[in-house]
Amino acid sequence: MVKVQVDDVIVDVPPGSSALQACEAAGKEIPRFCYHERLSVAGNCRMCLVEVVRAPKPVASCGFPVGEGMIIKTDTEVVRRARRAVMEFLLINHPLDCPICDQGGECDLQDQAFGYGSGRSRYLEEKRAVVDKDLGPLVKTVMTRCIQCTRCVRFSTEIAGTPELGAVSRGESLEITNYVEKALTSELSGNLIDICPVGALTSKPYAFHARPWEMKKTDAIDVMDAVGTNIRLQARGASVMRIMPRVNDAVNEEWLADKGRFSVDGLTRRRLDTPWVRVHGKLTKVSWQDAFVAIAQRLKVVPGNRIGAIAGDLCDTESLYALRLLMESLGSANLDCRQDGAQYDVSNRAFYTFNSTIAGIEEADALLVVGAVPRHEAPVLNARIRKRFLAAGRDKFPIAYVGAPPTDPTYDYDLIGEGPSALADLLDGRHAFADVLAGAKKPMIILGHGALTRPDAQAILAACWALADKVGALTPDWHGFNVLHTAASRVAGLDLGFLPGAGGRTAAGMMSGGVDVLWLLGADEMDMHRIGPETFVIYQGHHGDAGAARADVILPGAAYTEKSGTYVNTEGRVQRSFQAVFPPGDAREDWRILRALSETLGHALPFDTLDALRARMEAEHPVLARLDTAPRFGGAGLAAPAAEGAIGSEPFHPVIADYYETNAVSRASPTMAECSRVYARPALVQAAE
C-alpha cells in the first residue's frame, strides 16, 4: 500500500492507483467528465486538476499515479482557478439550452458549472455547431452539446465490444461520430445514455417526456432476461416513465440491457385491465365476482387430475407459489413452469443454476458455451465475459462455442461444432479444446437453452457435467458448470417445484388434451393452437398476447413494475423487487387474485398478506429466504445428473430468434418493434427500401 496525503487526510491506497482514486479514498470529491470507474482512463477533459506538492503545475488526477508520500491538495486557489478555466473552455462551445435538454437535472456539466462556472461569458466569437448523428432508434444525439469526453467511444469499444463510435478531426473540429450512418448494434447501447455526462446522447423514446426531479424512484429487478439486473423504476404519476440500472457489482455492475430499459412503453399498451369471460364464443367484460363464479362452476365438474397450470417467464415467485398451493389443494399434479419444453435435473440445485456466479466469470480462464447465445440471452452477462476476455489478455481466456455460429459475440472464439457430436469429441479428448479446458485452472462450461429445450436435453446435461468433471471444473473451490437461463421466473419455478408431480403431465402433455382446465400464469410463448379446442383456458396475466386471445377466462394481473415480488436469477440469487405503480384498471397483484379465487373455490389459501405468503414460502423453501446472495460453492463430491437416453445428432438452434421481442411486454412495446425492424430484420427493411 502507498501512503498518500490528501489535504489533511492520510490514506493508504494500492500501488498503481491514480491520484483521483486516492482523493476518493480520502473522501474528497473531484469533479470529472471523462473519467469513469469502469472505463479506461482518457484524461482529456482536464476537469480533475489537483495540485501535487513539488509538481510545477496542476495535474490531471485521473491519470496521475500515486507515489509514496505524495501530498495532494484538492482545494487551493490554484486548483480552483484551474478548474474554473477548464470549465470556461468547456462552456465556450456548449449551448445554453439546458431548459430544452433532456439531461437537465442530472447533467454533470450543469452540476459542476454550479461550482466552477463563471457567471458570465467572455466569449464573443461564434460558437461551433456539430451535425447530429443518427445512432438508430434508441439513442438520440445533439452533438453540439458534446464536450468530447470520449466516454461513449470507450464504452462501445471496451464494454459493449461493438467499436462503432469514434472521433474524427482534431482540436475544435473534433467530432464523435459513427463514421457511417448506421444504427448502433449493441444490446447495451442504452448505457451510452447513462455514461454521457452531458445531453449529447439521450434516450430517443423518452425525449421530452419527463424531468428527473418529477419522478418517484423504486428499486426493482429486471425480468426481461434471467440475469436479474438491478434496476430503478422511475415513475411519474401512474406510469413508469423510464428504467435505469442500479449498481450491483455481483450482477450487472452498472449496465442494463436495451430490452429491459426500452421496453418500458410496452407497460402501457395492450394491458388487461378488466376480467373477461367467453360467452357463446365471444369474450365479454365481466366483474371479478362473475369471473370467479365462471371458473368455480367449470372446476366443479372437473376432477383434480384434469386441471393443469403452466407458468410463463415473467412471473414472480410469490404468484408461482400461490398457484402451486391452489393446484395442490384442487388435487392436481399437473404443474409446469417450462413452457418452452426445457428439461432439467432438479435433484440438485447445482444442475440448473449458474454456479460459477456472474462475478466468478472474472476468475475463469477457459470457457465453453454449449447451445447458448449469451449476447442475446443475457447481454449484461456477455459483457462480463468480454470484460474477462479483455482483462486476461491475448489467448489467456480461450472461448469455444458448440452450437450455431454466433454473430459477433464481441470476443474471439472457436467454433467446435454445431451439434452435440462436438461434446463427444471433447469428452474423448479428440478435439484440442479438451486439452485447453483440462489445462485451465478454473474452466467454465455454460449450458444454454438451445441444448436444454431438445428432447435429448437430459443426456446433453449429463455429458456437459461429465465434461466439467473430467476437465477439473468441479473442484472444492470452483464450480465450473453453469446453466444460462433465459426466463426470469425459471429458477424460482424449479426451486419451488413448479413441476409435474407424481403422475402429473408436462406442459406439452397438458396442451395436447391432457387436461380439461388449463391455467396459464402469464404463459404466452407457446403455440396456442396446440391446446385442444375443448380445453377451458384461464389466462392470468398483464398483457393481451397469445394466451389472452385463446383464453376462456382472463384474470388481469400485474406487470413486474406493479407488484412487489421475489425473483431468482440464473445464478440462484434471490432478489426482491418493489412496487412502483398500481396495476391499471381492475387488475390486481397476482397472489391476491389467487388468494381471492381460492376462497370462492372453497380451498382458501393459508395466508392473507404478502408477508404471510413469504413467511410460508421461505419456511418451505429456505433457499428463497437467502436474499441478495449467491453463495459460491465448490463442485466436488456431487453426484452426477442422471443421463437418460442417447444424445441426438441434430445441430443446436438458438432459442432467441429476435432479441427485441421475446415476451408479452416487449411485444407490446413500439420501441422494441422499431428495434426489431431495424436490427433483427434488416434484410427485410433493405428489401423494402
Add this chain to the structure above:
Amino acid sequence: MMAMANLGTRFHTMLKGRLVGRDADGRAYYESRTANRTGGGLKRHERWVIYHPGEDASAVPAEWWPWLHHMQDAPIPESARKGWQLSFKPNMTGTPAAYTPPGSAARGGRRARTTGDYEAWSPDEA
C-alpha cells in the same frame, strides 16, 4: 356620458376633471386640471377613466393603459397599431367566452394522451 360613475365621482369629474380623450369603445379618460397628486416622487395630475356599465378594470384597452398608469405622457394613437396585433379583449373570466384549457369538461372533455394513461387490450385487436 358619466352616467355610470357614482355621484361622488361625477361631482369630482365635473369640478376637477379635464377630458383628455375617448378610446375606440367610447370610455372617457380624464385628468385633473391641477397637479394635485404625488407619485413617482413628483407632483403630477390625477388620471381616471369612466367605464361602461358592468365593466371591470381590465376593460381599459392597451392604448390607454400606459397613460392611465402614468407610464406614458400620452395614449398610444390608434394609428400605431400593427396589422399583426390582435384586437384588445378584456378579462373574460366568469363569462361564457372564458378560456378553458384543452381537455376541460367545458370543452367536451376530450384531451390528449398524458402520463398514467394506458391502452387497454380488447379481444378484437388480437
